[in-house]
Amino acid sequence: MAEQARDERFDHLFASPVRERLERGGYASSATPAADDAVPLTYGFPYPDSFPTAELVAATETVLEEEGADVLQYGGGEYVERLHDGLLARERARGIDATRDELFVTNGATYALDAIASTFLDPGDEVLVESPTFVWSLSVLDNRGAELTGVDLDEAGLDPDALEATLDAREAAGEPTPKLLYTIPEFQNPTGATLTRERRERVLELADEYDFLIVADDAYGELRFGGESPPPLAAMDDSGRVIRVGTVSKTIAPGVRTGWVVADEPLIEQIGTMAAGGTNTFTQSVLGRYIDAGHYQPTLERLLDGYEKRRDAMLDALERHLPPGASWTEPEGGFFLWVTLPEGVDTEELLPRAAEEGVTYLPGQRFFVGDDGRGTRSARLSFSHCTPEELEAGVAALGRAAAAQLE
Numbered sequence: 001m002a003e004q005a006r007d008e009r010f011d012h013l014f015a016s017p018v019r020e021r022l023e024r025g026g027y028a029s030s031a032t033p034a035a036d037d038a039v040p041l042t043y044g045f046p047y048p049d050s051f052p053t054a055e056l057v058a059a060t061e062t063v064l065e066e067e068g069a070d071v072l073q074y075g076g077g078e079y080v081e082r083l084h085d086g087l088l089a090r091e092r093a094r095g096i097d098a099t100r101d102e103l104f105v106t107n108g109a110t111y112a113l114d115a116i117a118s119t120f121l122d123p124g125d126e127v128l129v130e131s132p133t134f135v136w137s138l139s140v141l142d143n144r145g146a147e148l149t150g151v152d153l154d155e156a157g158l159d160p161d162a163l164e165a166t167l168d169a170r171e172a173a174g175e176p177t178p179k180l181l182y183t184i185p186e187f188q189n190p191t192g193a194t195l196t197r198e199r200r201e202r203v204l205e206l207a208d209e210y211d212f213l214i215v216a217d218d219a220y221g222e223l224r225f226g227g228e229s230p231p232p233l234a235a236m237d238d239s240g241r242v243i244r245v246g247t248v249s250k251t252i253a254p255g256v257r258t259g260w261v262v263a264d265e266p267l268i269e270q271i272g273t274m275a276a277g278g279t280n281t282f283t284q285s286v287l288g289r290y291i292d293a294g295h296y297q298p299t300l301e302r303l304l305d306g307y308e309k310r311r312d313a314m315l316d317a318l319e320r321h322l323p324p325g326a327s328w329t330e331p332e333g334g335f336f337l338w339v340t341l342p343e344g345v346d347t348e349e350l351l352p353r354a355a356e357e358g359v360t361y362l363p364g365q366r367f368f369v370g371d372d373g374r375g376t377r378s379a380r381l382s383f384s385h386c387t388p389e390e391l392e393a394g395v396a397a398l399g400r401a402a403a404a405q406l407e
């Protein structure tokens, strides 16, 4: 089908991050072939039955009945505070002893990252990111004019040796130290890797030594269905250098658009002032009631079961359907795994054929900063959204497409 040309009349009026993105095709390219019948392993969407709909209906009714107009007013009512209490209690359970003044509730983790970026970054400021990392976060940082440098990551998470080498090289070249390191320490998007405890210690030491802040995006930490969690970076941090980002997108629902930032008070104060337009206190009230009514933990336990089944179904299917020479990560939680296909397969080129066979995914190279040719044999597969049967069919289609390209 012929593609319609984009209307370019007002391109000269766009801000430079928009113009540059249009020119280079840009980060966060999520273009996948239109394939209605294909199994979508593309996005990190929760599975439809995961949502606690009845509990959210009840919570909404309660806050409207009990708080009347207050819940709809700027700032909301008492249940907004209850959400703060509930989130602080959950953070405490993970070893993070934050106060009310060290917590800022936002309209989701992405919004939190945007507020953090606008608090710390001038155009041209350097930010270190994992290579590969979550494409939408690259986009948010890019929007603020950040210069992004990728640091290698393996199955044990961000590589502190690579981080130190990057910092050393910049220092030796007389370049300024990056202001921020953006990391996803738990069940990383896209690889599923979790940063080991030893590496966490090194990363914290390097932040102190080289004077930068660590933005730890913990979208998936509560979704662990096996093994042991290392303490979150914020729980190990004595120097106040960790800005922790959380979200209920994966544990309740992304549609409620609620996340948070935990950091030292002087940082939270400024991040709060940069979050333009305020946050959604109506939804926060509903979630305050939801947590108060005791729904968070039982829902989470149900989800752990649902995601573990899906992860297992995908691992099982990969074993049976991928050609010899393929490899993949085996995360103990989260939404994604990272598959690397044998030499000779290019996942970007493979995508249209894969869609015809019956599966879509995000090609690996889209998760890397710059166009350095990495990730071309890899792909992020999401096991969060589909049923185990669909995952089986999707992986089988990937196997057929890869085998055909190898021939």
Ligand SMILES: Cc1ncc(COP(=O)(O)O)c(C=O)c1O
Binding pocket: 044, 107, 108, 109, 110, 111, 134, 184, 189, 217, 219, 246, 247, 248, 249, 254, 258, 259
């Ligand atoms: C690492 C990471 N951060 C943030 C988000 C988005 O969070 P939110 O929906 O709260 O903006 C995602 C979701 O895909 C994610 O994978």
